[in-house]
Amino acid sequence: MQLDANIPSGPLSEKWDKHRFELKLVNPANKRKYSIIVVGTGLAGGSAAASLAELGYYVKNFCIQDSPRRAHSIAAQGGINAAKNYQNDGDSIWRLFYDTIKGGDFRAREANVYRLAQVSNHIIDHCVAQGIPFAREYGGLLANRSFGGAQVARTFYARGQTGQQLLLGAYSSLMRQVAAGQVTLFPRREMLDLVVINGQARGILVRNQITGEIESHAADAVVMCTGGYANVFYLSTNAMASNVSATFRAYKKGAFFANPCYTQIHPTCIPVHGTYQSKLTLMSESLRNDGRVWVPKMPGDKRPPNQIPESERDYYLENKYPSFGNLVPRDVASRNAKGQCDLDKGVGETGFAVYLDFKDAIKRDGKDVIAQKYGNLFQMYEKITASNPYEEPMMIYPASHYVMGGLWVDYNLMSNLPGLFVLGEANFSDHGANRLGASALMQGLADGYFVIPYTIGGYLAGTDRPEVTTDHPAFKDAVHYVSERINKLLSINGKRTVDDIHRQLGHILWEYCGMSRSDEGLLKARKLIQELRGEFWENSLVPGSSEDFNQSLERAGRVADFLEFAELLVIDAFERKESCGGHFNEAYQTEENEAKRDDENFCHVAAWEYKGDDTEPELHKEPLVFKNVQLTQRSYK
């Protein structure tokens, strides 16, 4: 099957304008007749639901948390990119586009990325109008800082709480529409299935987490904004409820899953400190603006950092990559940290950490300036580690953080299933094989505020859809399937906790499909995952009942999906015989140990189709065509 990305014709810079003009419109009176389901209330879902309702559509908006404000997006710390060039340091839409394409190791679609860069500037204006308290310069202009993979400062921020402030903006817009009756909120609901009728997405099934009731909801279109699956690694920086279930269930209903092996390991997280830890904490990439990364030059050196003289420190990123220094992209920084630890230069008790040192910045700018920029992050670090980063360097290590893979979408952000749109981290679209810092918030808000309001109109006005209610047999079938699965989970009655099995899955993936991969390791991982899945269905313990609040049941459902999805992730990694961005297969590296792509054979999106539980998934390839940039070996030297 040939996947059609529906990329508009014409010059790159004119595609979006042309497309918006050509898309069919729904007249205001007709918008009232259409209902749209939006799953998710993070930056992608919140902005989409608010914008669609503002246009006049009737929106049903679902989330797992008790309030839309608690979506995982609230955790975003460092900032949001835009090509405003307020710093006059050479930024432009083209440069943001190019940096993103290059940062993603030439594995993203040119047209989508260019649109993202164009729209980035509107996002900042929109958010300022909402009252988002972005940091400002002394003269009142919005301030910027630098993030990895860029040599310009284009990141807008609100201290270390940018996601929270942006989410409050989206939430305010959303609540305005709730008050107007255009949006009905469904908190504490978990999507358990997608309903497809005549090949079109027409509804969802959710479990009411308080009463346990399975509810059916029909609509003219479904917009999924359910975030990323980094929790498949068990330990990650994501919120505990982040999951793959929603997108994986859609995959099982026919939506293609694209590039599942593109996962991002973030270089600056607080290192793992115990076996029974359930969560990892990010130290924002913004810290690499002022913090310097180093390890002792001598392997096995266990002296405390302040006893290691300057001449015996290796600022390995600055030395190896003089142009970008500490601000190389995340995949590069993470692999280098691992490389240093593999050489026995890692620090701290476990040896799985490197230093991030603010001594020089504090000497240069003063403690107050550093506290103003990163105060809440320093406080968070001290609370968790009992070490004061103003006095001694932070210890950091890479951790699973973000995923570039997700459901396949075309230029309109519609999946291969008509009527199913996918936004934000849940889709695969804009970051290729590695996302640059501060670009996820940009993408989520671009998708929700500026893309879906146009493209969904084109779909609704341009397709015939029969009247559908939840009495349709497809809904009954889905209720039957979902209820059976819940009963099966509750009846396993084994001995191992679901968390324990999830932890083991995380170990397998981290070991064999994490920062560095090999064919041999991937084959082993696949076998181990299959065995573990078998054990889950035979020997896990899911207490309680389905008819009330049962977090063990919720978790078990998510882990069951992770156990299936993990195999797809590994299959995808095995199939991609090259290294690119976050996907690093040891067999494919340059002499300097950088990722080595194979553009001749792998310059494509790998989109996987579900074929049945006991059948191999089928691979569909969307070729990536680069007409505006030249494919080169990435260099940050």
Ligand SMILES: Cc1cc2nc3c(=O)[nH]c(=O)nc-3n(C[C@H](O)[C@H](O)[C@H](O)COP(=O)(O)OP(=O)(O)OC[C@H]3O[C@@H](n4cnc5c(N)ncnc54)[C@H](O)[C@@H]3O)c2cc1C
């Ligand atoms: C610690 C941390 C810091 C970060 N900092 C930055 C940063 O500074 N800049 C940047 O650009 N990016 C950052 N990121 C990445 C960024 O925060 C995320 O990629 C982005 O917020 C995802 O937004 P989203 O709307 O797609 O999904 P989310 O915010 O994850 O929202 C998902 C929504 O879907 C709902 N949902 C999920 N599954 C279901 C289901 N089965 N049923 C019903 N509802 C469901 C959830 O309840 C939630 O409302 C950071 C990430 C982390 C982990």
